[in-house]
Amino acid sequence: MTSVSSPPEVLSGLPDFARTDASGPRRRTHRGSFLCHAVIATELRAGRTRIARLRADTPLSPRPTIASGVEPYVRGGDAARIRMSTSAAGPVGGDTYLLDIHVREGSTLVIRDVGATLVLPGPHGERSRWITRLRVDEGATCVWIPEPVIAAAGCRHHHVIDADLAEGACLFYREELVLGRHREEPGSLSAHLSVRRGGAASVVQQLDLGPAAIGASATSVFGAHRALGNVIVADPDGAPGPAAAAPDTGSAVMRQDPSCVQITAVGEDLPALRTRLDTAMGLLGEPWAAPDPPGWSAIPR
Amino acid sequence: MLTTPTPGPDRSAALLLLSDGRLPAGGYAHSAGLEQAIARGWVRDATTLGDYLRGRIHTTGLVSASFAAAAQHRTASAMEAGDAGGTEGLAPLGAALAGLDRELVARTPSPALRRIARDLGRMLLRAMRSIAPSTQPVLDAAGPVLQQPIAYGTVAAALGLTARDAAGLVLYEAAATPAVAAVKLLSIDPFATHRCLVGLAPELDELAERAAAFATADARDLPALAAPLSDIAAELHTNHDQRLFAS
Numbered sequence: 001m002t003s004v005s006s007p008p009e010v011l012s013g014l015p016d017f018a019r020t021d022a023s024g025p026r027r028r029t030h031r032g033s034f035l036c037h038a039v040i041a042t043e044l045r046a047g048r049t050r051i052a053r054l055r056a057d058t059p060l061s062p063r064p065t066i067a068s069g070v071e072p073y074v075r076g077g078d079a080a081r082i083r084m085s086t087s088a089a090g091p092v093g094g095d096t097y098l099l100d101i102h103v104r105e106g107s108t109l110v111i112r113d114v115g116a117t118l119v120l121p122g123p124h125g126e127r128s129r130w131i132t133r134l135r136v137d138e139g140a141t142c143v144w145i146p147e148p149v150i151a152a153a154g155c156r157h158h159h160v161i162d163a164d165l166a167e168g169a170c171l172f173y174r175e176e177l178v179l180g181r182h183r184e185e186p187g188s189l190s191a192h193l194s195v196r197r198g199g200a201a202s203v204v205q206q207l208d209l210g211p212a213a214i215g216a217s218a219t220s221v222f223g224a225h226r227a228l229g230n231v232i233v234a235d236p237d238g239a240p241g242p243a244a245a246a247p248d249t250g251s252a253v254m255r256q257d258p259s260c261v262q263i264t265a266v267g268e269d270l271p272a273l274r275t276r277l278d279t280a281m282g283l284l285g286e287p288w289a290a291p292d293p294p295g296w297s298a299i300p301r
Numbered sequence: 302m303l304t305t306p307t308p309g310p311d312r313s314a315a316l317l318l319l320s321d322g323r324l325p326a327g328g329y330a331h332s333a334g335l336e337q338a339i340a341r342g343w344v345r346d347a348t349t350l351g352d353y354l355r356g357r358i359h360t361t362g363l364v365s366a367s368f369a370a371a372a373q374h375r376t377a378s379a380m381e382a383g384d385a386g387g388t389e390g391l392a393p394l395g396a397a398l399a400g401l402d403r404e405l406v407a408r409t410p411s412p413a414l415r416r417i418a419r420d421l422g423r424m425l426l427r428a429m430r431s432i433a434p435s436t437q438p439v440l441d442a443a444g445p446v447l448q449q450p451i452a453y454g455t456v457a458a459a460l461g462l463t464a465r466d467a468a469g470l471v472l473y474e475a476a477a478t479p480a481v482a483a484v485k486l487l488s489i490d491p492f493a494t495h496r497c498l499v500g501l502a503p504e505l506d507e508l509a510e511r512a513a514a515f516a517t518a519d520a521r522d523l524p525a526l527a528a529p530l531s532d533i534a535a536e537l538h539t540n541h542d543q544r545l546f547a548s
Binding site: 192194200201202203204205206207208213214215216217218219220221222223228243244245246249250251252254255256262264266 | 334338341343344349352353354355356357358359360403404406407408410411412413504521524525526527528529530531532533534536537539540
C-alpha cells in the first residue's frame with residue numbers, strides 16, 4: 001500500500017490552534033512517544049513587531065535571535081526573528097511535533113532553523129508527524145526558511161504545512177526534502193503543503209516519496225532523485241517572476257495565480273537541489289533574489 | 302459505492318463511447334508528458350514506460366479520478382434535484398463545479414498542464430453538446446470552462462454513468478493516452494505498450510475504487526498527490542522546438 005492519506009486523517013487528534021491548556025490531548029501518547037506543541041505569535045505594538053507568544057515544548061524550542069545578513073525582503077527592517085531548535089533527536093517514529101505560528105495583523109516574522117531536521121524511525125516502526133499550522137493575518141508577512149528535512153532509512157514521516165493567509169498577507173516559504181543521509185537508503189516521507197488565501201486554495205499538494213510510495217521512483221513522478229525543494233511566494237502586490245519558466249531540466253517556476261508563484265526543483269543530492277533552487281529564485285528578482293551577480297541571498301549559507 | 306445506482310438498464314454503451322479513443326474530443330493530440338520524458342531519455346523501452354505509467358496513475362491519475370467522481374456526484378445530485386423540482390435544481394451546479402475546479406487548479410502547479418486540461422475540458426464539452434444534444438441543459442448549467450477531469454465527471458453524469466465509471470474512465474485515459482503515444486515516439490512494439498496497460502489493470506481498478514469513495518467528500522479533502530517531474534516536463538515541453546504532441 002502507498003502511504004496515501006488524506007490530510008484530515010493525518011491531522012487527527014490535535015489540539016486547537018495555539019491552545020495549550022491541560023484539557024488538550026495527553027502529551028505522552030503511548031509506548032514512550034509523545035505530542036509536543038510549540039506556539040509562536042507576533043503582533044504589531046506601537047508600530048513595531050513584537051513577539052506576543054513564544055511557547056517552547058521540549059524538544060521543540062523556538063528562540064528569538066537578532067538580525068543576521070542582508071534582509072531586503074523585510075520591509076522597513078522591522079521583524080521578529082526566531083530560530084527553531086530541537087533540543088533532542090527527532091522526530092522519532094510515534095512522535096507528533098505540532099508548531100502553531102500566528103503572524104498577527106501588520107507584523108513581520110522571519111523564521112529559520114538552527115539545523116536540519118533528521119527524521120528517525122522509532123523502535124516500533126510507527127509513523128511520525130511534524131505539523132505546522134501557520135496563520136498570517138491582514139498586512140502581515142511571514143518569511144520562513146527552514147533547513148532540510150532528512151528522512152533517514154526506515155522512517156515513516158508525515159510533514160504537514162497548513163498555511164492560512166489573509167487576502168493581504170505575504171508569505172515566503174522554501175522547503176528542502178532529502179531522502180536518506182549520505183549513502184543511506186531513503187526513508188518514506190509524505191509531505192503535505194497547503195496554502196490558502198482568504199479561504200481559497202492557492203497551492204495544495206502531497207508528495208509521497210521513498211519506498212512506501214508506489215510509483216514514486218517513476219520518471220513521471222520523482223525518478224532516481226534524492227532531494228526535492230519547493231519555494232512559495234504569495235504577495236498581494238502580485239507574484240514576482242515570469243508566469244512560467246524551466247531554467248533547466250530539474251526545476252520550474254510556475255505561477256499559481258496572480259499573487260502566488262511556486263518553484264519546484266529536484267536534485268540527485270542536496271547541493272544539486274540548492275543550486276537549482278537558487279538559480280530559479282534568481283528569476284524572481286528583488287526583493288527575493290539579487291540581480292546577477294548575486295551580492296546577497298535570501299538563503300545565506 | 303457511495304452514489305445511488307442509476308435506475309434502468311446498464312449504461313455500458315455510454316461508457317464505451319466516452320472511453321473510446323476515437324471520440325472526437327482532442328485527446329489524440331497529447332502524450333501526457335511522455336514526449337518530453339522520451340526526449341530527456343527518461344523513458345527508453347517497455348520497462349521504463351510501464352514505470353512511467355504506474356507513477357502517473359498513482360499520483361495525478363488518482364487526483365484526476367477523484368475530481369471526476371466528485372464532479373459526477375455533484376452533477377447527478379443537481380440532475381436529481383432538477384427532476385424533482387423543475388429547473389431550479391440545476392442552478393447551484395455551476396458554483397459547485399467552480400469550487401471543485403479551484404481546488405483542482407491548486408493541485409496542478411504547472412500553468413502548461415492547467416491550460417491543457419482546460420482546453421481538453423472545453424473540447425469534450427463542445428463534442429458532447431453536438432453529439433448528445435440531450436445533455437445540453439446539464440452542460441449549460443455546468444459552466445463554459447472546466448478542467449478535463451471535472452468535464453468527464455459532468456458528462457458521465459449527464460449520460461447516466463456512475464462516479465465509479467467516471468473515475469475508472471479518467472484513470473484509464475491517464476494510462477492509455479501516453480501508452481498509445483509511445484508507439485509514435487519510440488521504436489516500440491504496440492503489443493508491448495498494451496502489455497503495460499494490461500499489467501496495470503488491477504491497480505487501475507483499485508485506484509478507481511478509491512477515487513470513487515471521494516465522490517461525496519468536501520472539495521478540500523480530495524487527494525492532492527503531486528508528480529513534480531511531470532510538472533517540470535510540461536514546462537520544458539512548451540519551449541521544445543520539435544514537438545509531435547501538444548503535451
